[in-house]
Amino acid sequence: MRLKHVLLGLCVAASAMSYAQDKTKKVLFNIDNHPYYTDEFSRVYKKNLDLVKDESQKDLNQYLDLFLGYKLKIEKANKLGLQKGPNYIAELRSYRSQLSRNYMTDTKVTKELVDEAYQRSLKEIKAAHILITVDENASPADTLKAYHQAMDIRKKAMAGENFEDLATRYSQDPSAKDNKGDLGYFSVFRMVYPFETAAYKTKKGEVSMPVRTRFGYHLIKVNDIRDNRGQVTVAHIMLMKAENPVEGESVKNNIDDIYKKIKQGENFESLAQQFSQDRSSAGKGGHLQRFGSGELSSEKFEDVAFTLKNPGDVSEPFQSQFGWHIVKLIEKFPVRSLADVQSELESKVRKDDRSKLIDASLNEKLTKKYAIEKNAKLYTKAAKLVTDKFYNEEWNLPASTPELEGSLLVINKDRKVSAMDFLEYVNTQQKAKWGIKPIGKVVDQLYGKFIQNQLMGYYNDNLEKENQEFANVMDEYRDGLLLFDLMEKEIWDKAKTDTLGLKAFYEKNIAQYQWNPRVEANVFSSVQQDAIQQTLKLLKKKKSIDFIKEQLNKDNNVSIIVKTGVFEEGSEALPKHSKLDVGISDVIKDGNYYFVIQVNKKMPKGPKTFEETKGKVINDYQQYLESKWVDELKKEFTISIDKDAFNQVKQELQQ
CATH class of the missing domain: 3.10.50.40 (Chitinase A; domain 3)
Structure with a gap:
């Protein structure tokens, strides 16, 4: 799924934060008689206050204009029918499905289970x-x-x-x-x-x-x-278990010889690559994935790994049920704090059997919350249609008949569920291999589960009404998707494809696209002062870059790095306060680095070519087109702003 969080000044993005809703909200402005309220303006302003870099956007008068422009674009998108596009509908549905999972839960029970899991993890x-x-x-x-x-x-x-x-x-x-x-x-x-x-x-x-x-x-x-011992990362060398005592003695001698090589200072990883018979890790120098107690199939191996104290410590050879091993400790990971693992534990709780407790608690609350009308006579008729063929997965869903018409369930007076809906659910449950008899008891159990599913479904479908936070996030994401499609259609594609308009904009605003004074240069840098001094001597002897690197970067040790190109004054690639005259500079120290700059050519300030600054021109042209377009939208739609409501919300936000 594409992530289309469109900031565009307002930084309107999906957020899981909650905000208190003003019960006395007022209409801030109307666009073609569509009201927009003070509480949304206040909420969005507060949320984005720390995100915006442009101070003008913190000014409430400026922000009102941005907010109005944003809503005008949404009105235009709806007017064009973009909300009916199949891709838009599918993506919004997918996002809602993902987001709703965070709200289909009992937060109190979830927290209790997370706390319990953490305490057990210790x-x-x-x-x-x-x-x-x-x-x-x-x-x-x-x-x-x-x-x-x-x-x-x-x-x-x-x-x-x-x-x-x-x-x-x-x-x-x-x-x-x-x-x-x-x-x-x-x-x-x-x-x-x-x-x-x-x-x-x-x-x-x-x-x-x-x-x-x-x-x-x-x-x-x-x-x-x-x-809990936490987790460790180790490397190991393994020789497979021998099939007879004679071979066993040979394997033991080989592992002892490898251990002697390690003690003599030979590289553990190289020895693992040469001799380890664990094919999955040998090529990686014997390195294994991080693990905790009980995650490997050898308790002996785990115990040895956890007895090593310091990174780099190496065990003596030891035997497991798989063969002989030598283990090297790479890193130890202590048990993390609850704050560090909170989200991880929440995710595991939702995927674990514990989730049934959360569902049960939520179902209990929904049962009390919603009125459920059951049609006992219709249920009896439907239940009789389920036969013992169900036990062998041979029962077929019956055709709908007049006697099954009507509502089997009515939830909260507005959700009607038919008997066929229930029978279709029963049909999906045949693979469970039910042992309970007679079949009527199975159907009764399934009916109870079906009602729970229907309650959860009803709650999910009405989340926008039930949870203001969820409604806010969905509104923002819905508008963000529309805005993305609209901007792509009206502004972004046009700015990229309108070559004549783009070049005309560049020529009209060429003063904005100027080079500072530049130099064509080679910039030599090193953390070693003696290396940069040697570089300076070689440059004065007119030695080439390749020669200098060959002399100073030896034995896989990189002493000198060279950047070659055209650099503007003030470039991050240049040391601060450096004089950019043609020739070779003295040694310059900037921070922990030493520099020598070989300037081959000075280039005066002047206009950038269109190709040199095309990316910035496109971005500026998009902003220009957008500004013009918003002005046109203000003429296309009828706008009325309630100044008293704005002054009131302004006063509240400035307190």
Whole structure:
């Protein structure tokens, strides 16, 4: 999606900031009887006050003229029908969809979940689990059966039986046969939310009650709790695990020899490129992506990485389940503050199972907020049309019939929802593999979810009425899109393609496009005074630039940099207070740099050619055309300004 925030003096851009709305707003001016109000003028002025560089735009009389010109352009865009363009409509719809996600939430619950997530992130849990699988849509009987299985296993654990042995015997997690249920260390967002919550609420050494997730019931044993170690970036050299003892001895000898080379001062990255058998990192000098606890498949590797204290520290060779490693610490990253990770956590909360809690809270509020009229008789008729074929994904959406006519739901007296809308929703839910029977119970559950979806949809569709901040942002973006299309059509394209008008404007205003005195020169610079002194000596011997660079820039060490070209007096490329006479200057110090300037030619001030200043001419011509055009718009539309309303808002803003 193109980002079309059009500033044009007003700096009108989409913003997530909120502003108090003046309940006693007054009409500031009318354009063809279309009113524009003091509260919008005040809000936009306040928002852009610190952004504008031109002091004249802070003057309220000047700003009123800019604001009026802006609204005249919007009126012209609507008059031309640009708001009906398919690209405009599609882009506005896409932007609204993205923006509305930030408002379809319960901010209080979201904040609580973010705070909870941060507090959990400060700790790492080492746990093991036993899983008894049961589908999330399983029948009550199957669900109860799985729960009792989990409770029976928990009783054995509480009676003293070894949890690892129980996991090996009973867990239906396929990995339990190998890892005995061990999950290693993990922190927030690494497990599904109900599992994570149970783990953080279980004390060290204890076994939780059965915890239901979408996978089934879990028993969780917490083996350790420690402070979060943060994250690290490391490089490593790895030799693959040998298949027999003889090869194993050879691998061990090789890793020891590589370690000796490192201790003797050989470059770690070069050795990684030559010898590491981790193909994904060897070419990068062994460098791995930044990671935290539980993010790699080797706890041993993580533990060694985190024991290294200072960047550049190198571990002794050690063995993991994958082979032998030597690890070098590149950088350590401590746990960040809540302020630093706030937006990141909010994003994760919205994508996580936690979002269901936010939706549930918002739905509860919407249920209380909006009146819902349900047609029980029509629902009964619709529900009977859903058959047991639904369980096998073989149920087909019935055709609409007269008996299904009418409103199944009416929300807030103005949103009517039909029975067919509900049946279409039911049709989309067949893939969920429902185990609940009879089918009527499934339909009842789906009806509850359907009502929630409809409430959320209704709230979304009415966000402009519900939330003034959202309405302001949408108005600004809507106008910004229109203004972009209008300016492109009326001004920008014309300024680029009207070659005769452009050159005529250049010739009429040539006094604005003048060169300052210039020099054609070579500018030598260095942070090393002795290098610049040598440069000066070589220049006086009439040595070439290439010769000087060859003499002074050796062994990949760049001592001298040369800029060649035409430079105006006062150019940033030149040292301050330098005399620009033909010939070779003395050594000049400016800041931390030393300079020598070889001036080959002086060029007097004079007009720039059209090609030399074309970009600035186009920009100035656009502003000229826009100014003329706004004057024409003032004649095209009927404008009436309420001076009393303006004086009042002016007084309020100047306080």
